[in-house]
Amino acid sequence: MNHSTRRFFSLLLSILLIFGAGVVYVGFVQPLYDEIILLRAELAQKEATLASRKDLSKKISDILGQYGSENKAVAQMTAALPESPDIATVLAQLQGVSLDSGVVVNDIGLSEQANVLAGTAAQTRRANVLPLGVLNFSLSISGPYDAIIKMVTSLEQSVRIMDIKSLAMAPEKEDQAAAMKAELKVSAYYQKSLDTAGKK
Known part of the structure; x- marks a missing residue:
């Protein structure tokens, strides 16, 4: 095999390797990368939802605490000055x-x-x-x-x-x-x- 033939086969092999790498990237790496991006987006959304729910839960707890305090004050006021002769x-x-x-x-x-x-x-x-x-x-x-x-x-x-x-x-x-x-x-x-x- 002469020198020009070896160069031809080397070039062909390089082209095949590049093509194979492209096929692997398009067929396997790119979908996996897209899936990772999608999972990251879903995770970020879930974290935002969880943070929002925690904030809402805290607000509800604060409201219930305030409502409980007001109820206690109303009960004390009613005991001191009821709405009937009792x-x-x-x-x-x-x-x-x-x-x-x-x-x-x-x-x-x-x-x-x-x-x-x-x-x-x-x-x-x-x-x-x-x-x-x-x-x-x-x-x-x-x-x-x-x-x-x-x-x-x-x-x-x-x-x-x-x-x-x-x-x-x-x-x-x-x-x-x-x-x-x-x-x-x-x-x-x-x-x-x-x-x-x-x-x-």
């Missing part, structure tokens, strides 16, 4: 405080006062304020002086808004100054509906 709860509270203080409740009376807020129902609606209803309790109690003072203090610090209107004490017996009798007047409040207030 007389049974007040009586139970008075009884519980007296027992805890060591005071005996001998008699109890109740009367309801007219609206605390002055003005007509129409004026109240315009002001967007609910009038207050008042429950006036009169208690005849007896017990040691310290126990009566403890009861009064507990009522003033109770969750339900109460006012001590008056307290009159005297020895239960002249020869037993430690035992006291007292007349206690307490007012408890609640929110009245505008319809109910308009009838007063």
Whole structure:
């Protein structure tokens, strides 16, 4: 084989190798590269979606936390100033405080006062304020002086808004100054509906 023939075959082999490399690239490498690019795009999209969901989850948690705090505040406000007289709860509270203080409740009376807020129902609606209803309790109690003072203090610090209107004490017996009798007047409040207030 002469020199020119060897050069021809070498050139042909080079062409075949280049062609084969092109076939391999087009047939295998390029599709694999395209698939990698597609997978990277899908991964980036999933990461963006995950980040968005995490952000949304945090916002929802914040809203729920805020809503829970508001619910707690509303519950506390409702306990302090309910939307109905809820007389049974007040009586139970008075009884519980007296027992805890060591005071005996001998008699109890109740009367309801007219609206605390002055003005007509129409004026109240315009002001967007609910009038207050008042429950006036009169208690005849007896017990040691310290126990009566403890009861009064507990009522003033109770969750339900109460006012001590008056307290009159005297020895239960002249020869037993430690035992006291007292007349206690307490007012408890609640929110009245505008319809109910308009009838007063």
